[in-house]
Structures are given as C-alpha cells and as structure tokens.
Amino acid sequence: MQISARHLDKITIFDLSGDIDLATSPELRKALLRELRELRIPRVILNLKAVRYIDSSGVASLVEGLKASRDVGSRFILFGLNTTVREVLQLSKLVRIFEICENEEQAIAP
C-alpha cells in the first residue's frame, strides 16, 4: 500500500493505492488517527480509487478512523470505491455507516 496526503484548507485527502491488509493496515490506522485525534483536522477524506484489495483489518482501520472522527466532531469521507472495495464493505454490512461520495469534488464540497 502507498499512502500520500494532500492538505487543503481544513481538509486532508489521503490518496491510497495497492493492497490494504494485515501487513499494511497499521500504517493506514496510524495516519488516520494522527490526522483526526492529534491534529483534529475537520474533514479527512480517503481516495480509494487505486486500492486493489482490502481485507477485514483494512475495514477495521476505516472503522477506527470513523470512530475517531465522531469523537472529535470531524467528517470522515470515502470516495472512489471500486468493485473490490465496495464488495468487501458490503460484506461487512458496515457500508451504511460510512459517508461515501462518488468523487473528490463531492467529498470536498462545503
């Protein structure tokens, strides 16, 4: 997994690519919790367009990010879900708890 961050005004966008699994999900979790719990960024957005694979540990990292955002009153938004990611989130039955946008324009809109 590769993770890079872009910072707009009070928004952080993480561009993720590759596989989010047991080996890589701790890095994602750490990045999300830093942005939300430590820096208290009001809106954290995950661009999942280039994610090839996500497993339960990856979903768990997303859930942790969501919970942290709720704790600090931030928004946590996902966009660019491909078939693989969408299938796994649907299988987890947690897809409804996330704020999901079709594209980046929607995700950064006021």
Add this chain to the structure above:
Amino acid sequence: MSQGSLLLRMELRSNPDMLCVVRGALGQLTEKLGFPATDCRAIVLAVDEALTNIIRHAYLGRAERPIDATFRSIHVSRDGARRKALEVVLGDQGVTVDHKKLSSRSLEEVRPGGLGLHFIRESMDTVEFHRRNGRNQLRLVKFLSVSEPHKRS
C-alpha cells in the same frame, strides 16, 4: 478429506508480507479454474482472512511459523448432482483458536475487528475446523458455478 486432484501446494511462514503473494497466486488459480470474477475475489478474500487468523490468533503474531496450504480440485455430490469444487486446506501448529469466540461478533456493532470469520463464512460454501495431533486444520470448499466474463475493477 477428499483426495481430489492436487493443483497447488504452498509451504508458508506466518509473515503478513507474504499474504499478497498468496493472493496473487490464488487469484490466477481461481481464474484458471473458471470461477466467475466475483467468486475469484470471494475465495481470495476467504483464504487471506483465514491466513490472517492463523498469523494473529494461532501464532499470536509471531513470524516465521509454518503454515501449509493445499489446493485441490474435487467433485462433491450436492443437490443430487456431482459438482466440481475447489478445496483449500490450511494447516498450522499454533494454539487452538476458539472459533465460537471469533464468530460471536455482532455485525450491528460499529467497532473494528471480528470480521474475518464472517468474511470466510460468507465467501465459502463449506468451512470446517479441526484440531488433530497438535495441529489446526481449516478446510474450505467453494463450488464452481457458471462462469461470467472477468471484469477488472
């Protein structure tokens, strides 16, 4: 366990960095066997989650412990017909895992963790755990259904 026709055997170590290698090989194998794209992804997910469970729960996160994975093409009677299927058997020498505890997670709870076994059960047609001679063995079976064109996402 069915004898079947051996397709692939892997001797792995409990190293999370190797999971992507298994996924790559299994993705190719299931595609070659003619599984529909959605089933290919489901089988890859189930085996990946099973290996993750072995690494995390049976070996308690310790690396370099042995895991063996065997993939066979089998025929099984189901609904009065002989059906072709993929059988996956994963073996490890870790501690006994209480699968009832692992599966007790309610999906209504919004919390991380506890999804792996749910993914395995939802993805495969048969899921069987055994403990024999100090070894854990997990047997997974997926029936081959009518194929559809593969789509890259």
